[in-house]
Amino acid sequence: MTELAQNLIDALALGSLYALIALGVTLVYSVMDMMNFAHGEFIMLSAYALYVLAGVPFGVALGGALATGVLIAVAAELVAFRPVRKADMSAQLVTSLAVATILQNVVMAAVDARPKSVATPSVVSETTQVGALSISNLEFITLGMTAIVLGGFGWLLYRTRAGLAMRAAAENFDMARLLGVRADPVIALSFAISGALAAVVGVLLVMQTGQVSPTMGLTPVLIGFVAVTIGGFGRMLGAVIGGLLLGAASSLLGSYLPADLLPFRDAIVFSLPVAILVFKPQGLLGAATGEARV
Amino acid sequence: MSAVRLRSRSSLAVSALAPLVLIALTMAIGASGTPSLRGTVITILCEMIVVLGLQVFVGNSGVYSFGQLGFASAGAYAAALLTLPAAFVALQTPGLPDLIEDAQLGALGSTAVVAVACGVLAAIVGLPLMRTSTLAIPISTFAFLIVAYNVIANWDRVTGGSGGLVSIPRTTGIVSAGLWAAGAVAVALAYKWSTGGYRLQATREDEVAARSLGIGVTGERLVAFALSGMLCGVGGALAVHQSGVLAPTTFYFVASVTTLTMMVAGGARSVFGAVLGTIAVASVNEALRGVEGGADVLGLFSIGNTPGLAAIGVGLILLATMVALPDGLTGGREAGELPWLGRLLGRTPVGDLAAPRFVAPMGTQKQAAATRAPAERAGALNARGIAVSFGGLRVLRGVDLTLRPGEALGLIGPNGAGKTTLVNVLSGFLAPDAGTVELDGVDVGGRSPARLARDGLTRTFQGALPFPQLSCLESVAVGAMGVGARRGKAVAVAAEVLARLGLSERSSHPAGSLPPAEQRLLGVARTLATNPRYLLLDEPAAGLNEAEGEELVAILRGVLEGFGCGILLIEHEMSVVMSLCPQVQVLDDGVTLRVGAPAEIQADPAVIEAYLGSSYMEVANA
Numbered sequence: 001m002t003e004l005a006q007n008l009i010d011a012l013a014l015g016s017l018y019a020l021i022a023l024g025v026t027l028v029y030s031v032m033d034m035m036n037f038a039h040g041e042f043i044m045l046s047a048y049a050l051y052v053l054a055g056v057p058f059g060v061a062l063g064g065a066l067a068t069g070v071l072i073a074v075a076a077e078l079v080a081f082r083p084v085r086k087a088d089m090s091a092q093l094v095t096s097l098a099v100a101t102i103l104q105n106v107v108m109a110a111v112d113a114r115p116k117s118v119a120t121p122s123v124v125s126e127t128t129q130v131g132a133l134s135i136s137n138l139e140f141i142t143l144g145m146t147a148i149v150l151g152g153f154g155w156l157l158y159r160t161r162a163g164l165a166m167r168a169a170a171e172n173f174d175m176a177r178l179l180g181v182r183a184d185p186v187i188a189l190s191f192a193i194s195g196a197l198a199a200v201v202g203v204l205l206v207m208q209t210g211q212v213s214p215t216m217g218l219t220p221v222l223i224g225f226v227a228v229t230i231g232g233f234g235r236m237l238g239a240v241i242g243g244l245l246l247g248a249a250s251s252l253l254g255s256y257l258p259a260d261l262l263p264f265r266d267a268i269v270f271s272l273p274v275a276i277l278v279f280k281p282q283g284l285l286g287a288a289t290g291e292a293r294v
Numbered sequence: 295m296s297a298v299r300l301r302s303r304s305s306l307a308v309s310a311l312a313p314l315v316l317i318a319l320t321m322a323i324g325a326s327g328t329p330s331l332r333g334t335v336i337t338i339l340c341e342m343i344v345v346l347g348l349q350v351f352v353g354n355s356g357v358y359s360f361g362q363l364g365f366a367s368a369g370a371y372a373a374a375l376l377t378l379p380a381a382f383v384a385l386q387t388p389g390l391p392d393l394i395e396d397a398q399l400g401a402l403g404s405t406a407v408v409a410v411a412c413g414v415l416a417a418i419v420g421l422p423l424m425r426t427s428t429l430a431i432p433i434s435t436f437a438f439l440i441v442a443y444n445v446i447a448n449w450d451r452v453t454g455g456s457g458g459l460v461s462i463p464r465t466t467g468i469v470s471a472g473l474w475a476a477g478a479v480a481v482a483l484a485y486k487w488s489t490g491g492y493r494l495q496a497t498r499e500d501e502v503a504a505r506s507l508g509i510g511v512t513g514e515r516l517v518a519f520a521l522s523g524m525l526c527g528v529g530g531a532l533a534v535h536q537s538g539v540l541a542p543t544t545f546y547f548v549a550s551v552t553t554l555t556m557m558v559a560g561g562a563r564s565v566f567g568a569v570l571g572t573i574a575v576a577s578v579n580e581a582l583r584g585v586e587g588g589a590d591v592l593g594l595f596s597i598g599n600t601p602g603l604a605a606i607g608v609g610l611i612l613l614a615t616m617v618a619l620p621d622g623l624t625g626g627r628e629a630g631e632l633p634w635l636g637r638l639l640g641r642t643p644v645g646d647l648a649a650p651r652f653v654a655p656m657g658t659q660k661q662a663a664a665t666r667a668p669a670e671r672a673g674a675l676n677a678r679g680i681a682v683s684f685g686g687l688r689v690l691r692g693v694d695l696t697l698r699p700g701e702a703l704g705l706i707g708p709n710g711a712g713k714t715t716l717v718n719v720l721s722g723f724l725a726p727d728a729g730t731v732e733l734d735g736v737d738v739g740g741r742s743p744a745r746l747a748r749d750g751l752t753r754t755f756q757g758a759l760p761f762p763q764l765s766c767l768e769s770v771a772v773g774a775m776g777v778g779a780r781r782g783k784a785v786a787v788a789a790e791v792l793a794r795l796g797l798s799e800r801s802s803h804p805a806g807s808l809p810p811a812e813q814r815l816l817g818v819a820r821t822l823a824t825n826p827r828y829l830l831l832d833e834p835a836a837g838l839n840e841a842e843g844e845e846l847v848a849i850l851r852g853v854l855e856g857f858g859c860g861i862l863l864i865e866h867e868m869s870v871v872m873s874l875c876p877q878v879q880v881l882d883d884g885v886t887l888r889v890g891a892p893a894e895i896q897a898d899p900a901v902i903e904a905y906l907g908s909s910y911m912e913v914a915n916a
Contacts, residue, residue: 035433083617090358093432094558095616101551101609105602113601214602218547222436229433263448270437270444277426277434 002132007255013139015247016146017204019240021220022227023153024197026239030170031190032085033234034092035225038076040217041103042195045072046202047212048107051118058121066199072103073195074188085187100217108214115213124207138207145200150240156193157236166190170234222270230273232283241284246272298789298801300487300768300781305630312629313479313569317342320573321472332468333536334580339471340533342572345556346478347525349568351518352557354491356498357428359519360550361435362526364442365416367545369408369527370534371446371453374462376404377535382461389451401465401535405474408531409524416523417516424515428501431515439550447542458541466535474532475569478525482565483628485521489775489784492764494518496772499761503817506721506755507824508747508776548605552579555612561622563763566629571622575611582607626763673734674698675720675751675828675860680729682715689715691884692729697860699827702850704875704892705864708904711881713864714756717830720862721753722746733828748777750827754834758813762806766797766816769805773823784823791822794856795849811842818849822857829853830862835870843867847874872896880904 046069053061127134157163168176231238324335494514496504560571582604675697682690690712718724722743761769774784872892880887882904
């Protein structure tokens with residue numbers, strides 16, 4: 001019983017992290033129909049801010065990571081993604097892949113190809129005893145951050161003017177523009193928020209592993225992609241559910257898979273979405289866009 | 295059979311020879327250089343095969359796959375294990391079955407086995423992947439790449455795990471790599487110009503229109519995916535026999551981006567582009583890799599140890615291509631279609647679009663006599679009690695409709711009456727909530743649009759939905775290919791249909807370059823090439839001027855007499871409906887208001903009230 005509870009909490013924590021990644025990916029997708037591969041590099045660069053800012057108070061470093069995520073995301077949109085805004089989804093995906101490759105290798109050239117360790121406050125790695133359960137503080141932080149981010153996100157989307165513009169853009173961008181929503185600020189804003197979400201994930205990953213590496217964004221962004229795909233393209237709630245499912249599946253497989261199959265956990269986790277898509281080609285909640293226009 | 299061809303002999307020859315010439319030049323440079331350059335050239339030729347494999351799927355389907363390197367990896371491992379001496383195999387991969395452990399095939403044998411095995415593997419993997427949506431395929435192929443990597447990196451007893459394999463025989467020479475690359479070019483071109491290749495390209499140009507012409511999207515994609523996996527596997531097998539070492543990361547993320555860049559830089563739709571792009575990007579890549587470890591550049595400045603420089607270069611090329619040159623160096627054209635090469639060879643370019651179009655009023659043509667035997671005119675399209683709701687909105691509430699071959703039925707009604715929804719149901723694009731559709735007495739409920747097109751029922755759309763990159767002749771030929779015609783037959787049918795519709799002059803123009811009115815006409819031509827018994831036309835005259843409208847009526851009358859198919863005509867332009875259709879069905883608010891002759895309809899007060907509006911009578915009586 002205790003073990004089950006423990007595993008469920010682990011599953012929820014990992015699922016929360018994945019949900020945050022998926023939310024960042026789906027936000028940009030919903031306003032400009034682009035699956036942004038460079039989201040992984042937004043995560044990676046935010047994490048490197050913590051490495052570069054080693055020595056300054058941790059709170060300041062966190063601020064630096066957040067600023068990095070936002071700035072890189074906005075800059076990438078301005079320089080690379082704006083020129084291909086009219087292109088089809090595949091072309092945009094490939095463009096973002098190019099941006100990701102450049103950012104990843106610039107870090108490799110400028111810092112190092114090998115992982116670098118980053119010190120985090122010791123409180124992060126301690127555990128707290130809750131009854132019979134020992135819950136790592138990192139899990140508390142992850143769950144807390146997810147709750148705050150989801151709450152803030154909901155407030156922004158449903159209680160502010162900017163949020164209304166973003167939701168309108170997500171529904172039908174052309175129509176929204178005709179009604180006076182200006183495209184550039186809305187897209188820039190969604191990239192900024194997406195970058196902030198990436199920074200949160202980057203910080204959490206550093207706290208989890210204690211290190212940064214140029215390729216650390218690859219697995220997270222693919223997890224985000226898969227979560228968005230199984231949740232239904234452009235569905236915010238679908239992305240959160242997809243992330244939670246994927247994280248929970250990964251965590252529970254880690255706990256219950258027989259030892260000789262354990263190395264193949266990722267293979268199983270990444271096969272699941274295809275199985276879902278075969279039966280529900282539009283994802284669990286159905287795609288918000290991309291239906292056949294007849 | 296007419297002498298019409300999809301492309302001229304000279305264009306065909308240039309398209310086929312140009313990539314081979316490039317390969318031969320590359321081989322010559324490699325053969326005359328240092329052993330290190332030789333090795334590099336062999337590697338590039340192997341990469342080229344993988345890029346050609348990528349092109350076969352991505353270029354023709356327009357759907358990106360990031361997973362094809364998974365097949366290259368699988369092919370490389372299979373080839374390595376098949377050729378490693380048994381003692382080495384036992385040492386590195388103790389869990390391998392004896393059959394493979396003892397197998398020690400030659401270079402040719404192992405590559406051939408790999409080609410078949412990777413084709414089968416890709417077909418098995420593609421079976422679920424190709425069923426997912428167009429949006430989801432890039433993501434799920436990425437997932438496959440990770441799965442393949444994860445399995446290879448952790449299946450220690452068979453693959454040697456993350457440490458990889460060493461001492462693999464280095465048997466790939468410059469000649470064998472070049473010959474395989476030439477073979478890959480031949481396969482890629484042959485596929486592109488096959489009926490299956492054309493059907494897949496049509497889905498790339500417009501998926502919905504392609505389905506309406508009888509093309510099964512999933513099946514066509516699967517064929518290309520398997521062929522692509524085969525070529526990628528061969529590329530991987532030859533590459534590993536060049537390098538002699540293999541690790542799970544050899545064909546993983548970096549290689550995926552690199553090969554993708556090569557294809558995109560050359561122009562994804564073009565086989566020539568794949569060859570050109572591989573050579574161009576690989577040259578830059580190799581040059582940058584040379585200075586990664588630190589170098590003086592022309593004595594001007596020095597570069598320190600900079601890992602990642604080559605990858606930055608690849609990323610920049612990819613970004614620059616996507617932003618500035620999305621169709622790549624070739625513009626997506628084969629060598630024989632390149633205008634500058636054509637001028638160089640002294641060929642005349644495609645005729646000027648401004649030239650007057652030859653108009654053949656079909657109704658007056660003698661040859662427009664019935665081409666269908668009277669017996670085939672039996673049967674009917676019968677819909678009974680069709681009901682459709684979108685959410686709480688009941689768009690159709692029990693509509694009946696009957697259409698017979700050789701007859702024209704007008705379907706009119708105010709906006710929102712449910713006309714297009716009814717056509718969507720009849721053509722299989724939408725499943726009704728209730729009701730049955732019978733085709734010649736057979737219940738066809740649940741059949742796909744593609745299947746219905748092969749059964750003899752096809753449609754046009756309110757938009758023209760052209761295949762912009764295909765020529766008009768190709769666009770119409772695809773209609774015949776969609777219902778199973780071979781290439782020669784399809785081209786002959788297409789030429790005949792184009793002639794009948796007065797579009798012959800446009801044969802070699804890209805469909806996307808036509809003016810809107812001609813694109814609509816081309817849409818009708820495409821459906822006629824499927825040899826339909828029932829043709830559903832959704833507002834074919836929308837956007838046409840009066841003269842064009844009259845021409846359309848003449849053409850459709852010719853279709854009725856010449857092709858003998860039943861036509862269901864949705865049209866707002868009353869003069870078109872009244873002059874063509876002896877029977878008119880009026881829909882209003884999801885129910886049939888009236889079926890009758892045009893004169894009766896025009897006189898019916900309820901119809902006037904619902905649709906024509908009271909002012910119509912005043913105008914009509916005036």
